[in-house]
Amino acid sequence: MNTRPILDSSSGPFALSASFNADSSCFSVAxxxxxxxxxxxxxxxxxxREVGGGIGSAEMLGTTRYIALVGGGKQPKFPQNxxxxxxxxxxxxxxxLEFKTPIQRVRLSQSHLIVVLLNNVGIYKMKSPPDKVADYETVNNPFGLCSLGRNVVAFPGRTPGQVKLFDLTTGNVSIIPAHDSPLRALALNQRGDMVATASEQGTLIRLWSFPSCTKVAEFRRGVDPAVVFSLAFSPSGSMLAVTSDKSTLHIFELPSPVTALKSDPDPKTHKWGILSKVPLLPRQFSDIYSSAATKFQLGDEPVGWGPQSTSATLNAGIPGVPGGRPTKGLVGWLNDYTILVVGAGQDARWETFIVGVDDQGKKVVVREGWKKYLE
Incomplete structure (x- = not known):
């Protein structure tokens, strides 16, 4: 018998969505x-700040005074368009800025504002009023997938699994056929020369170079399909953090910009040991797995409002909220050894993890602290 409460924001604080600022030093909650x-x-x-109505998403501009707001929830303060x-x-x-259709997500920097609609991405210069630079059609993008770097912005292309990259300096456009199925997560590194992608299958994470658009590495999160919530590069670009609805945080070690991962796995360190060298076994026995992993807390949510939604092409749920569901497993890095995982919802949580090395020289990730940040 299910005794969990129904979704009712009147029973207490309810975080609709959460988002980090550019350097992950702060996170905003709608x-x-x-x-x-x-x-x-x-x-x-x-x-x-109480504004007299619901906010679906709130995106900070650095640590400055400007925040991009989109109305959402039961009684939105502003229209979703x-x-x-x-x-x-x-x-x-x-x-x-007003649009013809609801806004899925907003990204902003000191120089640019990116507005993501279900089938469109608008790129603007940060002025008053904002000045449109470019406009692109996209495949259905209900999660508002978009990563904004210093000089490049990445978002889904016009076909499922495709990534489009727009160079903010030159205006050049590049396309990466990253996956066969729709994208579920993507992220740029700080330098803007690497992009990580995951599809709605959630089994493989791929790493691409920019502007060459060549595949640098491929990692296996797991064998079973999963919803990948978030991808985030460490500040130095040496590691990639990945969260999924398996309630697992993975840490992958990345190749340097001038080298690729060894195609031959080392049986001494590989998950499957000597089996990784057997040529006739399925590829998951030889794929590269995370070098460290641990559990994070999804938080208890009412039935139907958790992370069960896997489709990257259907849009339903809470109005004005990216993906229509409260944010879960959002990853950010404070520095090269401190990871943050933030979740919204009725059971909104903040957690910190430390990446280190154990007595045997093996990489580990351990939880340092956590709290229910709305209490």
């Missing part, structure tokens, strides 16, 4: 009443 900003290092509240640039110094909307 609520049914407004939004909050928290310190990533401690999980402590930095500011809270408008981006509101909130000036927190004056606590008013300084400018806004």
């Amino acid at each position: 609520l049914e009443t407004g939004f909050c900003v928290f310190s990533s290092r401690t999980g402590d509240l930095k500011c809270a 408008k981006v509101q640039i909130w000036n927190d110094a004056t606590q008013v909307v300084s400018t806004s």
Whole structure:
């Protein structure tokens, strides 16, 4: 018998979505009443704003006073087809952009604003009002997949599994046929010369170079399909963190920019040992697995509002919220050994993990602390 409560934001705080700023030093949380900003290092509240209605997503511009807001939840403060640039110094909307269809996600930097619709990505220069640079059709993108780097932005292309990269400096466009099935997650590294991708199958993580668009590495998260929630490069680009609905955080060691991973696995360190060298066995016996993994907390959620939705092409759920479901397993790095995992929902959680080496010289990842950040 299921005794979990139904979704009811009146019973207490309910985080609709969560998002890190560019350097993951803070994370913003959208609520049914407004939004909050928290310190990533401690999980402590930095500011809270009630705006008189629901916010579906809130995206911070660095640590400055500007936050991009999209209405959402049961009683949205703003229409879902408008981006509101909130000036927190004056606590008013300084400018806004209106679209014909609901906004799935917003990304912003000091120089650019990216607006993701279900079948379109708009690229703007950060001005008042924003100045449109380019506009691209995409395959259905209900999760608002988009990664904004210093000089490049990555988002789904016009066919399932395809990644499009737009060079913000030159205006050049590159296309990577990354997967056969629709994308579920993608991320750029800080330098903007690597992009990581996962499809809705969730078994393989692929690493691509930019601007050459060649595949540098391929990693196996697992054998069973899974919903990959988030991908995030460490600041130095030496590791990739991956979370999924298996409630597992994986750490993959990445090749240097000038080398690729060895095609021949080392039986001494490989998950399957000597079996990795047997040529007639299925490929999962020789694939590269994570060098360290641990569990993170998904949090208890009402039936139907958890992470069960796997499709990257269907859109349903909470209005104004990327993917229509509360954010889960969002990954960020404070530095090259400290990982953050943040989740929204009725049971909203913040966790920190430390990457290190054990007595045998093997890489490990252990949880350092956690809290329910809305309590």
